[in-house]
Amino acid sequence: MSPLKTAGETRYAAETVDLTKVYRSGAYKVYALRNVNIKIRRGEFLAVVGPSGSGKSTLLNLLGTLDQPTSGRILIDGFDTSKLSGGELARLRSRKIGFVFQAYNLINRTSVLRNLELPAMVLGVPAGERRRRALELLELMGLRQEAYRKPTELSGGEQQRVAIARALMNNPALVLADEPTGNLDSKTGRSIFELLRKLCHEQSATVIVVTHNLELASMTDRIIHLRDGMVIREEG
Numbered sequence: 001m002s003p004l005k006t007a008g009e010t011r012y013a014a015e016t017v018d019l020t021k022v023y024r025s026g027a028y029k030v031y032a033l034r035n036v037n038i039k040i041r042r043g044e045f046l047a048v049v050g051p052s053g054s055g056k057s058t059l060l061n062l063l064g065t066l067d068q069p070t071s072g073r074i075l076i077d078g079f080d081t082s083k084l085s086g087g088e089l090a091r092l093r094s095r096k097i098g099f100v101f102q103a104y105n106l107i108n109r110t111s112v113l114r115n116l117e118l119p120a121m122v123l124g125v126p127a128g129e130r131r132r133r134a135l136e137l138l139e140l141m142g143l144r145q146e147a148y149r150k151p152t153e154l155s156g157g158e159q160q161r162v163a164i165a166r167a168l169m170n171n172p173a174l175v176l177a178d179e180p181t182g183n184l185d186s187k188t189g190r191s192i193f194e195l196l197r198k199l200c201h202e203q204s205a206t207v208i209v210v211t212h213n214l215e216l217a218s219m220t221d222r223i224i225h226l227r228d229g230m231v232i233r234e235e236g
């Protein structure tokens with residue numbers, strides 16, 4: 001069984017059913033998500049907005065199968081992720097999902113170029129091909145000159161663009177981006193959103209992006225507003 005491969009079985013790239021996540025913090029419980037029901041179409045560019053602590057990162061982590069729900073279900077391309085084995089989930093993540101985290105999670109002791117090549121190495125992509133792809137993405141992000149520098153030598157915004165380029169290395173069907181433009185000036189932020197939109201509409205990738213920037217959110221197909229772990233409004 002290979003999620004995201006068998007296109008046509010469902011219109012939805014991802015779907016949550018009564019998704020609930022409760023964190024235990026000492027004696028009390030934090031309801032990070034409560035009965036969230038979202039259907040995300042293949043090729044959709046979706047924004048998730050909401051105040052700090054409303055459950056945005058929790059939702060992204062669950063959709064990316066990095067964490068498990070307390071109750072409810074997550075379907076990726078129609079497949080119930082709770083029924084996949086650990087190995088199947090790991091394969092799903094490395095082949096089909098591109099992550100851009102709130103903290104960039106770059107490997108600081110190696111070059112920018114190497115950071116980009118790593119996800120492709122995991123899949124056994126030949127050296128020449130992965131280098132070509134990495135350089136192409138760096139060019140696209142305006143980082144060609146930075147290929148041989150280390151992430152720690154770059155600005156916050158540059159590191160953020162490296163993280164986005166890395167997420168796109170394996171041509172993911174589903175891109176999950178947590179505040180990918182938080183540290184960027186508005187012009188660069190806009191060009192990143194344009195790039196993500198192109199990815200959706202020209203390559204049928206599905207992109208879910210968390211942002212605090214409502215102007216950027218308005219560039220997407222649909223906006224989901226979260227508050228206190230619940231969907232309070234949808235636009236688009």
Ligand SMILES: Nc1ncnc2c1ncn2[C@@H]1O[C@H](COP(=O)(O)OP(=O)(O)OP(=O)(O)O)[C@@H](O)[C@H]1O
Nearest residue numbers: 023024025030032051052053054055056057058059
């Ligand atoms: N590992 C954890 N243990 C306990 N509580 C957690 C944990 N992770 C998140 N929470 C809590 O769950 C709630 C939702 O957190 P989440 O990180 O999803 O919010 P967010 O919308 O991404 O916020 P921000 O905009 O600040 O990134 C918050 O109340 C947070 O304190």
Ligand SMILES: [Mg+2]
Nearest residue numbers: 056057102178
């Ligand atoms: Mg967050």
